[in-house]
Amino acid sequence: MAAPLDVARANAASIPVIAAPGARALPSRRGDLARVISIGAALALVLVAGAILVPVAQEADFMAKNLPPSIGHPFGTDWMGRDMLCRTIAGLSISASLGLGAALAAAGVSLVLGCVAALGGPKADAMVSGAIDVVMGLPHIVLLILVSFAFGKGFTGVVGAIALTEWPRLARVVRAEMLQCRESDYVMAARKLGQGPVKVATHHLVPYVLPQFAVGLVLLFPHAILHEASLTFLGFGLPPEVPAIGSILSESMGYLVGGEWWLVLWPGLSLVLCVLGFDMLGRSLARLLIRGDGL
Amino acid sequence: MSEEPREKAIRSSATAPHEAPPHRSGEAHHHHTHAANSRHPGHHHLLQVEGLSAAFEMYAPGAPFFEAERRLVPVIRDVSLGVHEGEVLAVVGASGAGKSLLAEAIMGIAAPNERIVGRIWFDGELEDEAGIERLRSREIAFVPQSIACLDPLMRVGEQVRGIPRGKGAARKADVARRIERQRELFRRYRLDESVERLYPHELSGGMARRVLLCCALVDEPRLIIADEPTPGLDLQLAEAALADLRAFADEGGAVMLITHDIELALAVADRVAVFHDGTVVEETSVASFASPELLRHPFSRELWHALPEHDFAVASRSVR
Amino acid sequence: MVRFILKNLLKACLLVVVVSFVVFCLVDLSPVDPVQANVGQAAYLTMSEAKRAQLEAYWGAGEPLPVRYGRWLAGLLQGDLGMSLRYNEPVTQVIAERAAPSLALLSIAWAGSGILGFVLGVGAGMAERRWPDRIIRGWCFVMTSIPSFWLALILLMVFAVALGWFPIGFAASIGVASADVTWADAIHHLALPAICLTLAGVAPVCLHTREKVVEFEAGDVAGFAKLRGEGPWQRFWRHGLRNVALPALTLQCASIGEIFGGAVLVEEVFSYPGLGQAAVTAGLGSDVCLLAGIAVVTALLVFGGNFAADLLYGVIDPRMREARAAKRAARGGVLGWLVNRPEDYDEPLPDAGEVERGGSA
Numbered sequence: 015m016a017a018p019l020d021v022a023r024a025n026a027a028s029i030p031v032i033a034a035p036g037a038r039a040l041p042s043r044r045g046d047l048a049r050v051i052s053i054g055a056a057l058a059l060v061l062v063a064g065a066i067l068v069p070v071a072q073e074a075d076f077m078a079k080n081l082p083p084s085i086g087h088p089f090g091t092d093w094m095g096r097d098m099l100c101r102t103i104a105g106l107s108i109s110a111s112l113g114l115g116a117a118l119a120a121a122g123v124s125l126v127l128g129c130v131a132a133l134g135g136p137k138a139d140a141m142v143s144g145a146i147d148v149v150m151g152l153p154h155i156v157l158l159i160l161v162s163f164a165f166g167k168g169f170t171g172v173v174g175a176i177a178l179t180e181w182p183r184l185a186r187v188v189r190a191e192m193l194q195c196r197e198s199d200y201v202m203a204a205r206k207l208g209q210g211p212v213k214v215a216t217h218h219l220v221p222y223v224l225p226q227f228a229v230g231l232v233l234l235f236p237h238a239i240l241h242e243a244s245l246t247f248l249g250f251g252l253p254p255e256v257p258a259i260g261s262i263l264s265e266s267m268g269y270l271v272g273g274e275w276w277l278v279l280w281p282g283l284s285l286v287l288c289v290l291g292f293d294m295l296g297r298s299l300a301r302l303l304i305r306g307d308g309l
Numbered sequence: 310m311s312e313e314p315r316e317k318a319i320r321s322s323a324t325a326p327h328e329a330p331p332h333r334s335g336e337a338h339h340h341h342t343h344a345a346n347s348r349h350p351g352h353h354h355l356l357q358v359e360g361l362s363a364a365f366e367m368y369a370p371g372a373p374f375f376e377a378e379r380r381l382v383p384v385i386r387d388v389s390l391g392v393h394e395g396e397v398l399a400v401v402g403a404s405g406a407g408k409s410l411l412a413e414a415i416m417g418i419a420a421p422n423e424r425i426v427g428r429i430w431f432d433g434e435l436e437d438e439a440g441i442e443r444l445r446s447r448e449i450a451f452v453p454q455s456i457a458c459l460d461p462l463m464r465v466g467e468q469v470r471g472i473p474r475g476k477g478a479a480r481k482a483d484v485a486r487r488i489e490r491q492r493e494l495f496r497r498y499r500l501d502e503s504v505e506r507l508y509p510h511e512l513s514g515g516m517a518r519r520v521l522l523c524c525a526l527v528d529e530p531r532l533i534i535a536d537e538p539t540p541g542l543d544l545q546l547a548e549a550a551l552a553d554l555r556a557f558a559d560e561g562g563a564v565m566l567i568t569h570d571i572e573l574a575l576a577v578a579d580r581v582a583v584f585h586d587g588t589v590v591e592e593t594s595v596a597s598f599a600s601p602e603l604l605r606h607p608f609s610r611e612l613w614h615a616l617p618e619h620d621f622a623v624a625s626r627s628v629r
Numbered sequence: 630m631v632r633f634i635l636k637n638l639l640k641a642c643l644l645v646v647v648v649s650f651v652v653f654c655l656v657d658l659s660p661v662d663p664v665q666a667n668v669g670q671a672a673y674l675t676m677s678e679a680k681r682a683q684l685e686a687y688w689g690a691g692e693p694l695p696v697r698y699g700r701w702l703a704g705l706l707q708g709d710l711g712m713s714l715r716y717n718e719p720v721t722q723v724i725a726e727r728a729a730p731s732l733a734l735l736s737i738a739w740a741g742s743g744i745l746g747f748v749l750g751v752g753a754g755m756a757e758r759r760w761p762d763r764i765i766r767g768w769c770f771v772m773t774s775i776p777s778f779w780l781a782l783i784l785l786m787v788f789a790v791a792l793g794w795f796p797i798g799f800a801a802s803i804g805v806a807s808a809d810v811t812w813a814d815a816i817h818h819l820a821l822p823a824i825c826l827t828l829a830g831v832a833p834v835c836l837h838t839r840e841k842v843v844e845f846e847a848g849d850v851a852g853f854a855k856l857r858g859e860g861p862w863q864r865f866w867r868h869g870l871r872n873v874a875l876p877a878l879t880l881q882c883a884s885i886g887e888i889f890g891g892a893v894l895v896e897e898v899f900s901y902p903g904l905g906q907a908a909v910t911a912g913l914g915s916d917v918c919l920l921a922g923i924a925v926v927t928a929l930l931v932f933g934g935n936f937a938a939d940l941l942y943g944v945i946d947p948r949m950r951e952a953r954a955a956k957r958a959a960r961g962g963v964l965g966w967l968v969n970r971p972e973d974y975d976e977p978l979p980d981a982g983e984v985e986r987g988g989s990a
Contacts, residue, residue: 446858
């Protein structure tokens with residue numbers, strides 16, 4: 015037999031190429047890592063900067079009302095002379111941290127209910143499925159309005175509403191992964207060795223679903239932030255003096271007809287970028303954690 | 310005339326080795342020995358594959374996650390084989406050895422991250438990518454492993470007929486021809502006319518095999534590549550399926566039969582290509598499996614030893 | 630078939646009861662005092678005791694939850710959803726008045742985003758990893774990150790305020806009696822909200838369709854078609870379309886709730902008098918009966934969407950009739966068929982060959 019030819023050097027050996035992979039056949043691992051780090055850092059920076067800027071954002075300057083964007087005020091000023099750049103960054107920080115809190119709460123609910131459904135026997139499974147059906151049976155926005163109303167609006171209202179609306183999707187993932195893991199050999203072995211259900215859950219099942227869960231959690235962020243903004247925009251969220259993006263836009267709506275476009279454009283655009291950032295972060299993380307070889 | 314020097318001469322020649330002068334049946338040439346009914350009309354093989362290699366671009370396994378380099382992981386290395394008109398060549402290898410990938414590579418089908426290189430001649434012509442694509446629809450037909458390859462939402466008859474060619478009146482004529490051909494094939498393969506109206510999930514295992522064969526035959530190909538046509542069928546159905554392939558070869562077609570079952574291969578084929586470790590280690594006539602001395606590669610001998618010895622002689626005649 | 634419809638009717642009734650009960654419980658939990666919320670802080674403090682008691686009786690505060698819910702449920706059986714306290718009209722009338730403009734908006738956005746999303750998704754999927762795919766996918770990711778109310782604000786700002794092509798809000802010109810509204814006027818007012826909602830709804834269908842097309846192209850059916858010499862678009866028209874259209878249609882049927890969610894926000898921006906705006910008013914004003922009425926109506930809307938998807942599958946997919954019967958039987962029990970959602974159809978169905986082989990082995 016002839017020595018095996020190196021496929022990569024087939025061109026040099028003048029063997030015709032029948033098919034070749036495209037340049038992007040494999041996703042770049044290092045590219046994804048760089049994306050995760052840079053987007054994560056940028057978002058963290060906005061969160062911190064916004065938290066510092068909240069008092070500055072409240073400062074009114076009636077000498078500089080309704081100014082269009084300029085070098086001194088890149089995002090312009092509003093009807094009270096407040097600098098829109100500060101307000102936007104502060105609002106972004108408030109909206110994002112509310113969204114993060116809500117997403118974490120939703121993830122907690124979904125982890126618990128997913129575990130219960132997967133491990134609690136058929137009755138518990140049917141109960142959780144029933145709850146999922148009720149939650150999915152109502153339009154999200156109606157449930158959001160109801161729950162935030164039940165919690166008396168405000169901060170807890172928003173977090174509670176989003177947590178109770180967003181959990182089913184992730185709970186299903188957790189349940190499916192856990193069921194798959196429960197049937198695996200090493201969990202069977204652990205059970206035979208006499209480990210109790212709680213120990214099996216914390217030692218084997220939870221670590222097994224962790225990558226899926228982490229990615230699911232990060233992918234909840236954009237939804238949670240968007241829902242937070244919607245609720246605040248409709249007036250179910252925070253009191254008007256807290257400059258979340260939703261309330262900024264809701265207030266700006268009144269000045270739209272006057273042609274003060276910068277009041278609407280910049281806060282909204284920055285919200286879109288923030289949500290997009292979380293979305294990209296989640297997708298890069300998914301490629302790294304779940305499909306490690308990228309295929 | 311001694312065989313060894315001649316084979317050497319062919320291998321060392323810079324030009325395409327298969328264009329070598331005619332040779333007798335049963336003699337060894339380009340890496341293989343012939344069976345009695347291996348024919349060479351026009352002094353060449355119907356299908357000749359040389360130096361076919363396939364590799365997947367992947368991240369190096371085992372390396373630290375972010376340091377891992379992309380590299381080509383070979384799955385098929387430097388495969389050479391030939392199929393003559395009127396014969397069945399069985400490609401035999403262990404399950405999961407990449408035999409199905411070999412079939413797809415020959416037909417020029419690649420995964421997005423797959424690289425395929427090699428020379429493929431069909432009926433004496435060296436084919437490039439476009440040529441292989443043309444062969445796919447006319448000269449070479451593929452019989453897949455399972456019914457899952459059929460569209461679950463389309464009636465079987467329509468799927469067997471395939472896509473008509475040409476434009477205008479020619480197209481109309483082709484449609485009519487295909488309907489006629491499909492009915493004829495169904496009659497020939499003992500499929501009731503009502504089967505035409507069934508959906509794939511309504512077919513039984515034996516019916517499904519024959520329907521898949523009909524799909525291949527509707528275009529009147531010269532070569533059939535059949536991928537594991539028997540798993541899951543009981544012995545009777547398996548024999549029937551192989552007999553259908555044998556009949557196609559006996560009428561002058563060529564069959565490349567991909568299987569993991571050496572007994573079946575010996576029962577139906579004229580020659581056997583032993584696929585091991587990503588390549589064809591030996592391509593020889595079925596007769597060589599009569600005794601291990603006639604086999605050159607250790608893996609082929611292993612296969613021989615795995616055979617229930619006395620069953621072999623009986624099986625080799627049973628299907629024909 | 631009759632059994633199937635009866636079952637779903639029963640399911641819908643159960644859904645109405647559960648949803649309305651959840652609404653009443655949630656409202657009961659709320660610390661918001663309806664009287665205070667509706668008359669305002671200052672007026673509440675200066676109000677006389679007698680006046681306050683009268684208002685409390687009007688808003689139904691102080692009555693225990695089971696009494697209120699029981700009365701509402703009894704009314705429901707006679708087709709009475711109670712009185713809307715904010716609008717001072719029966720809830721059925723408030724909903725009926727607002728259903729028509731909302732349904733017009735929803736149906737246009739539903740069909741428009743479905744068709745546009747499907748076409749774009751097919752285009753992206755067929756060009757997997759090449760530039761049309763990258764552009765369409767990138768656009769979809771951006772669109773999913775845009776809150777629908779901001780999109781509405783931007784469209785309003787550009788096309789209504791700056792360019793003046795469309796009116797700034799409402800369902801008809803101000804000052805025109807509802808009987809005198811012309812079709813042209815109604816359509817003119819409907820156009821911008823409908824465009825906005827359509828654009829906002831494209832991304833999910835588009836991305837889903839793209840995934841399904843890619844999945845199909847990588848699957849056995851397309852692989853075999855390729856081996857038979859069918860070109861990419863040939864095999865799409867012959868096999869891909871029907872295999873991809875079903876899941877897309879299911880998704881679109883199931884996404885009615887999402888589109889309604891967008892409509893709530895868009896109606897708010899355009900001051901469009903639909904159900905969404907009524908829901909916001911009811912929520913802000915503690916109008917329990919109206920809230921419950923809207924929740925029930927929208928839940929039925931979502932249910933109807935899923936039911937339609939279910940029916941479509943049964944009619945179009947020849948494998949469904951048997952598979953569904955088998956699945957129901959396997960699950961069993963009342964909870965069993967309540968759990969049976971249309972998403973389940975995404976699971977691969979066992980192929981007949983496999984079953985056969987399993988039997989003969």
